[in-house]
Amino acid sequence: MKKDGIMKSPFKLEFFRNFIVILIIFILAKLIWVVVDTLWLSSYGVEHKEETSGKGLYYRVKLSTNEVPPPPPPKAKPKKVVKIAGSIRDIKLKAIYSSEETTVVTIEYKRKTKILGLGDVVNGFTLTGGGNSYAIFVKDFKNYRVDLDESKKSKKIYDSIKFSDHKQNSIEKKTISPSVNGEIVDAGDHKIIDKSLIDYYTKDIESIYKNIGIRDLKKDNKINGFMITFVRRGTPFAKLGLKRGDILKAINGHQLNSYKAAFDAYKNASNMSNVTLVIERKKVEMELEYEVN
């Protein structure tokens, strides 16, 4: 095939030229990205590492004193529970602290407030045990159950019993949030927190912020504890013994040096049976001990 005496190549020059242009563009784009990647981009992501404090399990051991504990009163085996019968009506249950080891109640009898321990007798009725909201008395081999004073419940008043060495000494009544159940009992060297209180506050974070203010305390851009900015009077937080200006340093041996440490403490609060809080008050470090029941 001849045209004007020139042989036409079967290879299209225009196609070849376009291919070269596209190739150059691709190489250019690749080069740009190689430069960008080398200079500014990272080839490795961030791997989250769970912080481990390396601390073992926390135990609080209370060494017994030389005092001989009083013999435990015989626990009456419940045969038949009679609710509010006879002169038991004269006894009004105002507050109760009950655990596996002991039961302490505040009652009103003949317009007088009395605090009873296991085995104590009032009006011929012997205190033998109790639950979260009731006490069991025995008289003439019959069990009598006395529930917490309903009128007090409806007024949203909860009693807080203070006692030491199994002897009670004062009662204070405080009005607290209507939906908060449970109380904090001062047992001398430590305080006993009703578990229901912890359960309540772990489920409702807003009620914490209403009653206590906590902010992080930074030193050299690192968290060095959490400072209490206010504690509302009469709230369980005030009863814990916390004061404005206290710095929370550690809980159960775990340093509160990150938001995660603080959050973990909050998250695990409902599983704690003993709590030791290390605080700094007026530049003095001290420990606050709590038992959760």
Add this chain to the structure above:
Amino acid sequence: MQVVKNILLIIVTFWFAILLFMPKIDIYYTLENELSKQGIEINEKSIGEGVFSLLLEEVDVYVQGIKVVRVDEVNIFTLLFYSSLNIDAIKIDDSLKSFIPGTVDNVVVSHSIVSPFKVYINIIGSFGLADGTIDLTNNIVRLNFEDSEKLNSIKKELKKDEKGWYYEKSF
């Protein structure tokens, strides 16, 4: 005409080459590193790259070391002049459910070169539907919520005006 055609062809080819060779995973890792400096860590079980997209699966988001959410799937799509982020099944960590009410099933965040200073957001969650914008000039996020009974759980976080319930925050 031929010249214009050739220029257009070169631009389209260059655009395609840029997208094709874009080191999407490295760009994502760079973003991860930058976020970690702000205390936000993103961990994903798998990461896959497409011509126009990046797919992350089982993504955990940590803020200050605290696990906040797990997302089943995140699809990042870009054509450069239009980009979108599709987040499926956001599960708030159990420990935070008392802080953050409701669940989020799907979030679509999109950006177009037509309105370069606005990012559009569409959310489907247990509270119903919400849409809004991120105003990049005034640094304001505004989400408008469809009024329904489902909205009750988060109403305390919202404000109301003549258009209905909305959430607004400046950053």
